[in-house]
Amino acid sequence: MGQVLFIVWRESVEAMLVIGILYAWLNNHGAAAARGKRYLWGGVLAGLLCAIVLALGLFGAAELFSGAQDIFQTAMVFSASALIVHMVLWMREHGRTLKKELESGLADNAARNNWWGVLTLTAIAVAREGSETVVFLYGMLAGADGSTLLSMGGAALAGFLLALLTFFLLQLGGRFLSWRLFFRVTEVMLLLLAAALFMSGVEHLISMDYLPALVDPLWDSSALLDDMSPLGGVVAALTGYRAHPALMSLLAYGMFWLLVTGLMRWRQQQSAA
Amino acid sequence: MMRAWLMVWALLLASASVWAEDLPVYRLELKDGKLNPARLQVAAGKKFKIELINSGKTPVEFESIQLRKEKVLGPGVESFVVVHPLSPGEYKFFDEFHMATAQGVIVAK
Numbered sequence: 153m154g155q156v157l158f159i160v161w162r163e164s165v166e167a168m169l170v171i172g173i174l175y176a177w178l179n180n181h182g183a184a185a186a187r188g189k190r191y192l193w194g195g196v197l198a199g200l201l202c203a204i205v206l207a208l209g210l211f212g213a214a215e216l217f218s219g220a221q222d223i224f225q226t227a228m229v230f231s232a233s234a235l236i237v238h239m240v241l242w243m244r245e246h247g248r249t250l251k252k253e254l255e256s257g258l259a260d261n262a263a264r265n266n267w268w269g270v271l272t273l274t275a276i277a278v279a280r281e282g283s284e285t286v287v288f289l290y291g292m293l294a295g296a297d298g299s300t301l302l303s304m305g306g307a308a309l310a311g312f313l314l315a316l317l318t319f320f321l322l323q324l325g326g327r328f329l330s331w332r333l334f335f336r337v338t339e340v341m342l343l344l345l346a347a348a349l350f351m352s353g354v355e356h357l358i359s360m361d362y363l364p365a366l367v368d369p370l371w372d373s374s375a376l377l378d379d380m381s382p383l384g385g386v387v388a389a390l391t392g393y394r395a396h397p398a399l400m401s402l403l404a405y406g407m408f409w410l411l412v413t414g415l416m417r418w419r420q421q422q423s424a425a
Numbered sequence: 426m427m428r429a430w431l432m433v434w435a436l437l438l439a440s441a442s443v444w445a446e447d448l449p450v451y452r453l454e455l456k457d458g459k460l461n462p463a464r465l466q467v468a469a470g471k472k473f474k475i476e477l478i479n480s481g482k483t484p485v486e487f488e489s490i491q492l493r494k495e496k497v498l499g500p501g502v503e504s505f506v507v508v509h510p511l512s513p514g515e516y517k518f519f520d521e522f523h524m525a526t527a528q529g530v531i532v533a534k
Binding site: 222225355356358359365368369379380382385388394395396398 | 495519
């Protein structure tokens with residue numbers, strides 16, 4: 153449940169960030185620009201529809217593969233992990249200039265009175281965040297229905313409301329929270345989550361006998377923090393903590409961080425050059 | 426293309442179930458947050474199979490982080506997991522969709 157809430161919260165804040173910048177700009181550029189707001193909300197709607205279509209596509213695919221749940225789950229956790237890393241890298245590069253890029257695009261559109269551009273821009277932003285949410289949540293939603301779906305829907309709704317609140321606090325202008333801090337903290341949490349997902353993918357492979365466990369278990373720290381307890385379970389899901397790790401899991405965890413820090417360094421050099 | 430992939434999956438699954446054929450089998454029934462039995466005694470040092478039966482009206486998820494297993498079962502669905510040889514000891518598992526009540530343990534002797 154904690155994961156559902158966190159993901160929905162963070163993705164919603166990102167989508168709201170784009171919508172909020174566009175909205176504020178349209179609001180402050182005269183009556184002509186204010187007319188563009190209708191297109192903004194149209195874009196939000198179109199984006200949500202795109203995300204839903206993508207979700208249905210995913211569930212359709214799952215139906216076909218229902219017999220091979222393990223393999224499908226493994227593929228999903230690996231893609232979710234890769235998507236998170238990609239998103240963090242993207243936000244690092246564009247987060248700082250996002251506002252300027254959006255506004256110059258808007259000014260272009262406004263000059264040509266082309267509000268369909270606003271609609272497309274918003275739709276893409278919302279569909280992007282929305283579909284990412286769907287992909288991340290997929291693994292948890294797979295096979296869930298009835299009561300479970302209801303409580304997951306509750307967690308998702310709570311995440312969305314929390315996002316509205318966060319956005320409101322951030323809009324107040326850094327008095328309570330700054331965007332920079334928000335992104336820095338959630339970035340670390342996202343990368344930890346990606347590492348946890350990557351490791352659970354590797355453990356799926358071990359479990360299916362595609363990878364050896366090597367030494368299993370390497371140690372037992374369940375007296376300290378038991379990953380099968382409710383609290384330990386959350387820590388395990390968000391960070392990849394294991395009370396009885398196999399050597400292979402540990403190697404995978406280390407490899408993930410090496411890869412991510414390497415990628416970050418490389419991208420930084422690329423953008424500096 | 427799709428059909429070819431489905432064939433591959435089907436073959437993989439079939440071979441997996443053949444390979445699991447002569448393992449010791451233990452039965453575990455999951456029913457809306459109740460486990461039957463909640464304590465599963467197995468032979469240590471021997472690969473084994475747990476047959477999972479969801480006889481309840483809500484979906485269940487058999488999960489053990491320690492054993493690296495998770496399996497979602499819709500109402501009325503049967504499935505299984507194969508567990509690698511365990512050293513003597515206790516291994517916890519739970520039904521993730523009914524965390525509050527469905528806590529079980531596998532005892533390897």
